[in-house]
Amino acid sequence: MERQYETIYEAIGGAPVLRKLVEAFYxxxxxxxxxxxxxxxxxxxxxxxxYMFLTQFFGGPSLYSDQYGHPMMRARHMPFPITPERAEAWLSCMxxxxxxxGLEPQLRQFVLERLKGPAHHFVNTENSN
Structure with a gap:
């Protein structure tokens, strides 16, 4: 019988895998x-x-909010020119x-789908000049 997980955080393997993901991503x-x-x-x-944000975003402990308050990610990204191309590049790197x-393909796709909305929500300019 397949194990049911309560959160994406649990499904991907919790803190150790999330740490590896961030280290592979940057x-x-x-x-x-x-x-x-x-x-x-x-x-x-x-x-x-x-790491702290994704932990919280995927249903783990509220590390980010505990340290920095409400994430307000769109506002925090406003100083940077985020184009649709940059959002897609970010998703490609992820x-x-x-x-x-080593996440299995179905779980990878699920995680990416969950990140697509926020990635495109941060878009604040159409060109990178």
């Missing part, structure tokens, strides 16, 4: 020509915030990271 982001320039050289604080950490 090198791809930094190397991407559309995304890399948006991020600071010291990516560690960004990675930690992403897709590769999900595959790299």
């Amino acid at each position: 090198p791809k982001v930094q190397a991407h020509p559309l995304l890399g320039p948006l991020f600071p050289d010291n990516i560690m604080p960004v990675m930690e915030k992403q 897709s590769k990271a999900l595959e790299e950490v």
Whole structure:
């Protein structure tokens, strides 16, 4: 009988897998020509915030809110020119990271679908100039 999970967080393997996912994701982001320039050289604080946010977003402990308050992610991303192309590039990097950490295809697709809405919600400009 297939195990039923209460949250995406549990389904993907909790904290250890989420940590690996963030560690696999950010090198791809930094190397991407559309995304890399948006991020600071010291990516560690960004990675930690992403880990905390995704933990909470996927149904785990409320790490992000406990430390930083309500996520307000759209507002936090407003200073950066987020184009539709950048949203898709972000999702592509995440897709590769999900595959790299070994999530099975159906779960990878489910996680990506869950992230598509927020990724496109952050779009705030049509061109990257």
